[in-house]
Amino acid sequence: MARPARPRTTPRVAPRIVPRVEPPRAAAPSRPEAPRRRSPLRWLRRLFLLSIWGALALGAALLVLTWDLPRTDIALSQTRRAGVTLEASNGAVIATSGDVHGEVVRLRALPAHLPAALLAIEDRRFRQHYGIDPIGIARAAWVNWSSGQISQGGSTLTQQLAKNLFLTPERSFRRKAQEAVMALWLEWHFSKDELLEIYLNRVYLGGGAFGVDAAARLYFGIPATRLNLWQSAILAGLPKAPSRLNPRTAPDAAAGRAAEVLAAMVDVGSITQREATLAAESIRLATRPSRDSGWFADWALDDVIARFPGNADLVLRTSLDLRVQAVVEARLEALLSGPGARAGVGQGAVVVMEAETGLVRAMAGGRDYRTSQFNRATQARRQPGSAFKPFVFLAALEAGMTPEDTVSDAPINLGGWRPGNGGWRAQGQITLEEALAHSVNTAAVRVLARGGGARTVTEVAQRFGLPGPFPRDATLALGTGEVTLIDLVAAFAPFANGGLLPEPRGLVTARADGQAVPAGRPTLLRVTTPERAAALRGMLESVVARGTGRAAQPPGFRAVAGKTGTTQDFRDAWFIGLTPAPRGMSGGALVMGVWLGNDDATPMADVRGGTLPARLFRDILEALPQ
Structure with a gap:
């Protein structure tokens, strides 16, 4: 059965919704907005917090800067190295060692131009600032910037004092900040006059001298209370560069700096231009009295610590005669520069x-x-050659021989060793005096045997202060042992001193912290009889009168004695001489020793003891004050 047809339907469509449009409303008139008010408490709170944080930051910075600073009470009274001042026989300073301090001087006792000179050149605003000088810093910065180099510093005198007392010379921002902190501390605890007084007594002024009194005594030989204007200008100029401006070693630089100080004093009104001109024209800086007295100074100071224990400042008057020293230096240099250079002599x-x-x-x-600070007079041990023969012949005299006894000068052969006689022509028999005068080797070997052999001669040499070492065979007669020049000179002294051996010494008087202390007395040791010493002295006079030492005899001099010495291949040449003491020296006789050679033992060109060494002895003797 057929279904009934369904009616056709149309799809449903959702209704369209149209939004409702409101009519525009009229805009209400705008009203100006009132400014927001900030509470004053907010500003106070921010300022308070900023102050707290600033104080904490400052405290932290100060803590960082000061945590390793030394204690001020210790730094102001800290100990120092004992100072030693070495003077020549006339009182002139020849050397210093340690920290040399003079008397503590009070500001009121000093001439007014000394502190005035210091402030004029170092810190003109010292009386106005409080340890740090912003004006001075700005001025120095401008000068350095405009000149393109660092030519001025902005440190105040108080900052310099803080650095010298408490800090190290390290160059860093932290050290400069510490310096500023300590400068403020000093200004808080001391008056301006006290700061100036401390500075003048503590500042380093070169040559080992700390304080103006030590420097015045070192450079001018007077206390600081007696300084004149140009001397004060010299000292005031030294803190800038104590070594480079040292008036003893750089007199021209020191005088130029003094002129700058005087000009600065004129600028600040401390002195007039006329006074500055007169002072500059009056500058007289003596050159160093001795260029090479350093060897003597080193030798004289060698055992000072052992002889003078403690921490006292020492002033030691020595035996050094600057007149004689100057002659020795000049004549030695003249010989080495002239004939010595041509003969291959490098040292003396x-x-x-x-x-x-x-x-x-x-x-x-x-x-x-x-x-070269090596002292060839006291440290070099060299073979003395025939300069050793007097002790060989003295052993023979002590064995009973006399200068008139004879000995063979014929050739000799000892187990294949055949000593030569140079240009000496054998005569058969000669006296001991002739054998020594002409330094005949074969005769000396025989004299050694007659005197008891090498052992006996070694004992004689050691008795005369020559420690050796010495060979134990016949070569000892020709001086194959080792000696120093100063020991050999002292060993010859008994031949002019009645058989008494002196100990070489350089100290005459000593003062410790201004008080006299014992410096030691001369020690004389009897090493032979006066008769034998006189006999040997007569034989040594023959060496100079008609033997190998004729070149040492100055015209018009009497009783000059000595002995020449030459080692194998002309490696060493010696002359040790005796002469009456010149005027102005104590003692009846003078002993002078000369050595020429090369440090590496390079042979010289036919240089014998009777040539250049004897000639140098004569040149020095002629130039000494008589």
Whole structure:
């Protein structure tokens, strides 16, 4: 059965919703917004917090800067190295060691121009600032910037004092900040006059001198209370560069700096232009009295610590005669520069000693102390050659022989060793005096045997202060042992001193912290009889009168004695001489020793003891004050 047809339907469509549009409303008139008010308490709170954090930051910075600073009470009274001032026989300062301090001077006791000079050149605003000078820093910065180099510093005198008392010379921002902190501390605890007084007593002024009194005594030989205007200008200029402006070693630089100080004093009104001109024209800086007295100074200071224990400041008056020292230096240099250079002589040493006292009046340990501090007079051990023969012949005299006894000068052969006689022509038999005068080797070997052999001669040499080492065979007769020049000079002294051996010494008087202390007395040791010493002295006079030492005899001099010495291949040449003491020296006789050679033992060109060394002895003797 057929279904009935369904009616057709149309799909449903959702009704369209049209939004309702509201009619525009009229805009309400705008009203100006009132400014937001900030509470004053907020600003106060921020300022308070900022202050707290600033204080904490400052405290932290100060803590970082000051945690390793030294205690001020210790730094102001800290100990120092004992100072030693070495003076020549006339009182002139020849050397200093340690920290040399003079008397503590009060500001009121000093001439007014000394502190005035210091402030004019170092810190013109010292009386106005409080340890740090912003104006001075700005001025220095401007000058350095405009000149393109660091030519001025901004440190105040108080900052310099803080650095010298408490800090190190390290260059860093932290050290400069610490310096500023300590400068403020100093200004808080001391008055301006007290700070200036501390500075003048503590500042380093070169040459080991701390304080103006030590420097015045070192450079001018007077206390600081007696300084004149140009001397004060010299000292005031030294803190800038104590070594470079040292008036003893750089007189021209020191005088130029003093002129700058005087000009600065005129600028600030401390002195007039006329006073500055007169002071500049009056500057007289003596050159260093001795260029090479450093060898003597080193030798004289060698055992000071052991002889003078403690921490006292020492002033030691020595035996060094600057007149004699100057002659020795000049003559030695002239010989080495002239005939010595042509003969291949590179070095030399000279010792001048009083026979009776052992006082060393002059010492040259080489050619130039500035290039070599090795002392060839006291440290170099060399073979003395025939300069050793007097002790061989003295052993024979002590064995009973006399200068008139004879000995063979014929050739000799000892187990294949055949000593030569140079240009000496054998005569058969000669006296002991002739054998020594002409330094005959074969005769000396026979004299050694007659005197008891090498052992006996070694004992004689050691008795005379020559420790050796010495060979134990017949070569000892020709001086194959080792000696120093100063020991050999002292060993010759008994031949002019009645058989008494002096100890070489350089100190005469001593003061410790201004008080006299014992410096030691001359020690004389009897090493032979006066008769044998006189006999040997007569034989040594024959060496100079008609033997190998004729070149050492100055015209018009009497009783000059000595002995020449030459080692194998002309490696060493010696002359040790005796002469009456010149005027102005104590003791009856003078002993002078000369050595020429090369440090590496390079042979010289036919240089014998009777040539250049004897000639140098004569040149020095002729130039000494008589």
